[in-house]
Every structure is written in structure tokens, then in C-alpha cells.
Amino acid sequence: DSVFANIAKAPEDPILGVTVAYNKDSSPIKLNLGVGAYRTEEGKPLVLNVVRRAEQLLVNDPSRVKEYLPITGLADFNKLSAKLIFGADSPAIQENRVATVQCLSGTGSLRVGAEFLAKHYHQNSIYIPQPTWGNHPKVFTMAGLSPKYYRYYDPETRGLNFQGLLEDLSSAPSGAIVLLHACAHNPTGVDPTVEQWEQIRQLIRSKGLLPFFDSAYQGFASGSLDADAQSVRIFVADGGECLAAQSYAKNMGLYGERVGALSIVCRTADVASRVESQLKLVIRPMYSNPPIHGASIVATILKDRDMYNEWTIELKAMADRIISMRQQLFDALRDRGTPGDWSHIIKQIGMFTFTGLNTEQVAFMTKEYHIYMTSDGRISMAGLSSRTVPHLADAIHAAVT
Ligand SMILES: Cc1[nH+]cc(COP(=O)(O)O)c(CN[C@@H](CCC(=O)O)C(=O)O)c1O
Numbered sequence: 431d432s433v434f435a436n437i438a439k440a441p442e443d444p445i446l447g448v449t450v451a452y453n454k455d456s457s458p459i460k461l462n463l464g465v466g467a468y469r470t471e472e473g474k475p476l477v478l479n480v481v482r483r484a485e486q487l488l489v490n491d492p493s494r495v496k497e498y499l500p501i502t503g504l505a506d507f508n509k510l511s512a513k514l515i516f517g518a519d520s521p522a523i524q525e526n527r528v529a530t531v532q533c534l535s536g537t538g539s540l541r542v543g544a545e546f547l548a549k550h551y552h553q554n555s556i557y558i559p560q561p562t563w564g565n566h567p568k569v570f571t572m573a574g575l576s577p578k579y580y581r582y583y584d585p586e587t588r589g590l591n592f593q594g595l596l597e598d599l600s601s602a603p604s605g606a607i608v609l610l611h612a613c614a615h616n617p618t619g620v621d622p623t624v625e626q627w628e629q630i631r632q633l634i635r636s637k638g639l640l641p642f643f644d645s646a647y648q649g650f651a652s653g654s655l656d657a658d659a660q661s662v663r664i665f666v667a668d669g670g671e672c673l674a675a676q677s678y679a680k681n682m683g684l685y686g687e688r689v690g691a692l693s694i695v696c697r698t699a700d701v702a703s704r705v706e707s708q709l710k711l712v713i714r715p716m717y718s719n720p721p722i723h724g725a726s727i728v729a730t731i732l733k734d735r736d737m738y739n740e741w742t743i744e745l746k747a748m749a750d751r752i753i754s755m756r757q758q759l760f761d762a763l764r765d766r767g768t769p770g771d772w773s774h775i776i777k778q779i780g781m782f783t784f785t786g787l788n789t790e791q792v793a794f795m796t797k798e799y800h801i802y803m804t805s806d807g808r809i810s811m812a813g814l815s816s817r818t819v820p821h822l823a824d825a826i827h828a829a830v831t
Pocket residue numbers: 445446464465466467534535536537538563565611616644646677678679685690
């Protein structure tokens with residue numbers, strides 16, 4: 431019989447598996463609020479106009495070829511990505527202290543960074559928020575790091591457990607790695623305030639912890655690319671080291687192009703160049719070099735003033751639509767007199783609302799109302815439209831009364 435006869439059937443992914451279940455449902459009123467992917471008011475995926483314009487330029491450019499990229503990826507893309515997150519005036523960039531490599535979107539950037547740290551960094555504990563994106567612990571474990579949790583979300587207040595966060599990071603061993611969501615925390619939608627970020631920075635620097643930022647939603651939380659990068663920039667401004675993983679999946683709608691970058695901010699240009707040389711040894715045996723198309727789209731947009739401005743306008747429109755969905759859902763529950771305090775729906779930011787609904791209530795909403803969402807009660811606001819808000823509000827109302 432087959433050499434794979436005793437392979438066990440693996441469970442579906444807690445997030446991506448929701449779409450699998452949604453696709454199997456034939457109900458005309460089904461609603462997919464699982465995967466964090468933007469949908470328009472008509473419920474359709476969105477390809478940004480500026481992305482289509484960039485693709486047209488690329489297609490019509492006779493000089494474009496399909497040669498291998500270097501192991502580190504498209505050089506223009508790397509420089510422009512570092513500028514986007516650290517700021518055009520970043521001293522770290524001006525002093526050549528940043529090693530940036532193009533990776534396979536956010537996940538690939540996190541994985542390459544984790545593999546690099548497992549091989550070259552003296553500590554393999556990585557402190558991740560409780561809760562966090564479901565794939566984080568798996569990415570870090572597979573890379574050889576050992577995930578630990580730090581308190582982050584307070585179910586009582588549905589806000590940040592700031593004291594718990596400070597206590598857990600204070601008791602972490604000095605030198606431990608700390609994963610930080612740059613903005614729009616997934617799944618809670620709860621971010622530290624500017625003042626709290628400064629306290630986190632002081633604690634991390636005083637204990638010599640190593641910050642590893644995951645920036646998957648820059649521009650999506652507030653609609654401003656600069657505002658959403660402030661947490662990263664206060665760390666870089668103090669001259670210390672940090673890692674930052676970037677994704678263009680959401681803010682440029684390039685989900686399936688798998689476009690991202692890992693940057694490692696070092697103390698000197700010499701260290702940065704040695705770090706980059708070692709990153710190449712991680713990447714080469716993993717996937718050798720990254721895909722050319724998505725990175726070319728991003729570079730085309732970021733290097734052109736008009737296209738960059740058009741992108742910021744489309745990005746703000748996406749962020750604003752999500753914010754209006756928050757208000758409409760909150761109003762719909764208030765109009766129904768749904769029991770409970772639902773103000774967290776309009777306080778939280780980014781793509782997701784952490785509703786506080788438990789697994790039984792989620793299962794009920796899927797069974798009776800064909801609402802698809804992750805079992806931890808997270809809903810992707812981007813999957814909602816004015817047309818479908820009443821259906822979701824009916825489902826939540828029924829689930830809690
Ligand atoms: C915090 C975070 N970090 C990294 C990623 C990776 O994204 P990518 O650039 O595509 O590799 C995601 C996507 N998470 C949403 C998309 C689906 C997924 O889980 O993946 C989500 O949580 O729905 C995140 O939410």
C-alpha cells in the first residue's frame with residue numbers, strides 16, 4: 431500500500447478554513463466575515479485603480495523581462511519599502527543601517543526574520559501578544575524560536591491590558607524577542623496609545639529586549655500611512671535595533687501576489703551589510719529569490735508622486751468604509767436594543783472587530799444565519815456592506831438574547 435498510508439488528515443486552518451466552509455454553503459444569504467480581505471460595498475474583492483495603472487505601465491514596457499531577481503529581491507522595492515515604514519527622513523536609512531530583503535508577503539517576512547534570529551540571535555524566546563494572529567506561533571515554532579505569551583487584551587474592558595503587558599515584558603529574560611503589531615492589532619483591534627507606546631519602548635530598551643514589528647495594515651488603521659507607522663518610528667528614532675515585517679496584501683490589495691519585505695535596523699552600516707549577507711543564506715535554500723510582478727507594481731507606485739498620492743486616496747477610502755461599517759453595525763444593534771455594551775465596535779480600529787461572542791454563539795450564527803467568522807468571535811468589518819449589516823445585527827441579536 432501507499433508509503434503515505436498512515437498520514438493523518440490535518441484540520442483546516444482556523445482562519446483560511448472559514449472561507450473553505452463558506453464556499454461550501456449554498457445559502458443565498460451567506461456572509462463571509464472570516465478572512466481579513468477587503469470587500470467593496472457590493473461585496474466584491476477590490477483591485478485598486480492605481481494598481482491597474484501600474485500593471486498597464488509594466489505590460490506596455492518593452493524593456494521588461496522575466497529574469498531572476500537577486501536573492502534579496504527588487505532593489506527599488508526594498509529601498510522604497512524601508513522609506514514607507516521608517517519615513518523618508520529616517521536617520522537609520524540615511525546612515526545605511528537598514529538591511530531590507532523582499533519576502534513572500536507578511537508571512538514570508540516573519541518567517542525569514544524568525545529563521546535568521548534562530549540562527550544568529552542568542553535568545554530564542556519570542557514574546558507574542560495574547561491573543562495574536564493565529565499563524566504567529568506556528569511561523570515562529572517552525573523557524574526554531576520558542577513562543578511565549580504576554581498579556582495584551584482585557585476581556586472585561588475589551589481594551590488593552592496595559593499593566594499585564596508591562597508586567598509580562600518586565601519579567602521576560604533580558605534579550606528576549608518581542609513581537610509587536612505595528613497597528614490594527616489582529617484579532618482585537620486594540621492598539622496602545624502614543625503615550626503607552628513610549629512606555630513600551632522605554633521598557634523594551636531598558637531590558638535590552640529585541641522588538642520585532644509585524645506591520646500588515648499600515649494605512650489601514652487610521653487611513654494615514656505615517657500615523658500607522660509611528661510605533662515603529664519611535665523605536666528607530668532612539669537608535670536601537672529592531673526588525674520589521676511588511677505586507678502589501680491589504681493596504682495595496684496585493685493578497686495573492688505575495689509582496690512583502692523584512693527590514694533589520696542595525697547599529698552600523700557595516701553590521702547591516704553583514705546581516706544582509708546572512709539573510710541571503712536563509713533565503714537561498716528556502717525559495718531562492720522572490721516573485722517579480724507584485725514587487726514591480728509596488729515599486730512603480732511608490733516611486734511616482736502622482737501614483738503614490740492616488741494610492742493614499744484609495745487607501746483612505748478603504749479605511750473610511752470600514753469605519754462606516756463599524757458605526758452602522760453599532761447603530762443597528764442599538765436600534766434592536768441588543769443586550770450588552772457594543773461600544774467596542776466603534777472604539778476598535780483596523781480591519782477586525784473582536785466582538786466578545788463565544789464559540790457557541792459563533793456556531794449558532796453560522797448554523798442559523800450563515801455568518802462565517804473565526805471561532806474566537808472576530809469579524810472582518812471589510813466583509814460587511816450597508817446591505818448586509820442588518821443581517822449580521824439580526825444574527826448577533828439572536829445569539830445574545
Ligand atoms: C498581523 C498579521 N500579520 C501577517 C499577516 C500575513 O499576511 P500576508 O501578507 O498575506 O502573508 C496577517 C494576515 N492575516 C489575515 C489574512 C488571512 C491570513 O490569516 O493569512 C487574517 O488574519 O485574516 C496578519 O493579520
